Amino acid sequence: MSSTQNNKSSALQAEKVPASMSTSMLEHISLNKWEDSGFEWAGEVIPNSFERLATILATEHAQSNILLKANLYRRNDVLHLAFTLTGEVWLTCQRCLQPIVIDLTDDYDIALLDNESQIRLVNEEQDYLLLDEIITEQSPERLLPLKKLVEDEILLKTPMAPKHDDCEMTVEQFGEIPEEEESENPFAALASLKGKL
Numbered sequence: 561m562s563s564t565q566n567n568k569s570s571a572l573q574a575e576k577v578p579a580s581m582s583t584s585m586l587e588h589i590s591l592n593k594w595e596d597s598g599f600e601w602a603g604e605v606i607p608n609s610f611e612r613l614a615t616i617l618a619t620e621h622a623q624s625n626i627l628l629k630a631n632l633y634r635r636n637d638v639l640h641l642a643f644t645l646t647g648e649v650w651l652t653c654q655r656c657l658q659p660i661v662i663d664l665t666d667d668y669d670i671a672l673l674d675n676e677s678q679i680r681l682v683n684e685e686q687d688y689l690l691l692d693e694i695i696t697e698q699s700p701e702r703l704l705p706l707k708k709l710v711e712d713e714i715l716l717k718t719p720m721a722p723k724h725d726d727c728e729m730t731v732e733q734f735g736e737i738p739e740e741e742e743s744e745n746p747f748a749a750l751a752s753l754k755g756k757l
């Protein structure tokens with residue numbers, strides 16, 4: 561994912577260095593305004609400001625802000641959202657229940673496709689999303705949910721059951737935690753009946 565070499569975006573970076581770092585997370589990027597010219601944002605984000613992430617953060621260890629640099633740009637006529645995260649979050653080790661640090665530092669790049677026919681324009685390893693699936697409201701303007709997309713990537717990088725590599729607590733003391741079976745959606749049956757009623 562970190563193998564993005566885009567000359568265009570680095571040229572944009574030179575032109576649009578943010579005057580000051582923002583400390584409140586930008587929630588959306590207006591595609592109406594920026595999808596042609598490109599857009600950049602940089603700032604520090606507070607881990608607890610991500611609602612889904614906040615539920616798994618350790619409370620017994622202070623969290624530090626994460627540095628986010630985001631860049632909306634086009635390559636081969638395909639819109640991309642690239643961003644760099646620098647920082648870490650503290651979760652709770654599922655073995656000893658002590659804080660464990662998870663490094664989030666990485667480069668991320670997601671192609672934002674108008675439709676599936678654009679898949680051929682991006683290479684095989686490229687992550688992509690369909691704009692229609694991530695933009696819930698088209699009017700009065702098309703807003704790219706930057707904060708949600710960044711949080712999605714953070715959650716993907718965050719282990720479901722973090723454990724210290726050298727955790728001293730042995731598993732036997734707690735016994736095996738049974739894996740939760742994925743229960744079938746109770747509404748799935750309803751959906752299949754729907755056509756027949």
Ligand SMILES: [Zn+2]
Nearest residue numbers: 653656724727
């Ligand atoms: Zn541990």
